[in-house]
Amino acid sequence: MVAKPPKPKAAPARERERYHHGELRRGLIDAALELIGSGGPEAFTLREAARRLGVNHRAAYRHFADKETLLAAVAEQGFWALLGAAREAVGALPEATPEARLLAIGRAYVRFCAMNPAHFRVMFGARLNEGGRFPALEVPIAEAFEVLQREVASGVEAGALAAGTGPRMAALSLWSAMHGLATLIVTRRIAVRKERLASTVDTLLGPTVRGLVAKR
Amino acid sequence: MVAKPPKPKAAPARERERYHHGELRRGLIDAALELIGSGGPEAFTLREAARRLGVNHRAAYRHFADKETLLAAVAEQGFWALLGAAREAVGALPEATPEARLLAIGRAYVRFCAMNPAHFRVMFGARLNEGGRFPALEVPIAEAFEVLQREVASGVEAGALAAGTGPRMAALSLWSAMHGLATLIVTRRIAVRKERLASTVDTLLGPTVRGLVAKR
DNA sequence: ACCTGAACACCGTTCAAGT
């Protein structure tokens, strides 16, 4: 009679070894994104994520105080990436018109959200910093809004954008439009094929950008 | 010695009586909204809702197949109410310009979402009809989009709106902007005092509406 | 016909040990 393996669920020791130097933290974040990506936010459980990595679910608490802290790490990572995408978009168009630069930010924003729906859901789903528990989340958001506002302000300065009610309000207008479009695409209320994403964004954000440019 | 009441948690029989004629259904929906309103979507559990109404948690299954079905009922109710608000808004301005009528729809949409955050979260949070399980949810959404699209189309017909890429795309532009603004307000990324809501909406949706009106 | 309670398979999190 063959001896029954004592723990059929556990990963082999060599595989577990990989999680000794912060790899587990990374692995848990990736597992969370996978689970959310395939089954929605409620499909992510600490226990299932740990199970997938072949560790005891208690091991997660070594890297994260609790489930919400893990989600905050996912969100923070996402916000920095979104900020990077926006900066890259404007950086690539140093000589373009304000209209073109604002549209480029919109394309980058919507593209990031559409391509990273799991991140998007964590970033903009529950209000993780509601109780002020994760103030670090506000940093990249504030910087991203800064990018937008600066673009608007320099457009006004150059005489290409109407001053209107000020750069803050104009930036909020554009943020609303970008964010709404991203939301409707991620929740599949607007269906867009990947290769048509950029032109769809141009079409749908066009009125808002033109409205900011229009002299009234 | 006083006899210990056998079930301290249960509501008195007379109170329970109220739930015999469909009242329990209504009560569960209201309890769900309350719980979501105060503690977010994850604060709503069938067991807690039933507990608040003084009934066994199994009683909920008499009115709803499962938790998701109860949420779908909440969402459907919300979508019809949102549609009603939009219709009322345009109905009140029979002679106004297309620009004013579109802005009025935007105000109604954002106001509904801002005043009913629990509904909003259920309606636009998880994609309840993802698997085609609740097709009834699509009816009021489609009708609401119809209202928007018809406004745009009649504005184009009257020569007051640029034809652009067609009424569908124009309506999607406006929907994105409205929805994004509503989302940012509900998630408190934009803070607005109640009495300034209408003027804030006008300011922030103004560029989009003007962009639709502009002749290019 | 309607409501209930025990039971099942899950959670997140805490506590107390194991190496």
Place this chain on the structure above:
DNA sequence: ACCTGAACACCGTTCAAGT
């Protein structure tokens, strides 16, 4: 120091009874 397993208080949902 690090990981684990049992335990606790919750879930949603199923099953089998109670009136």
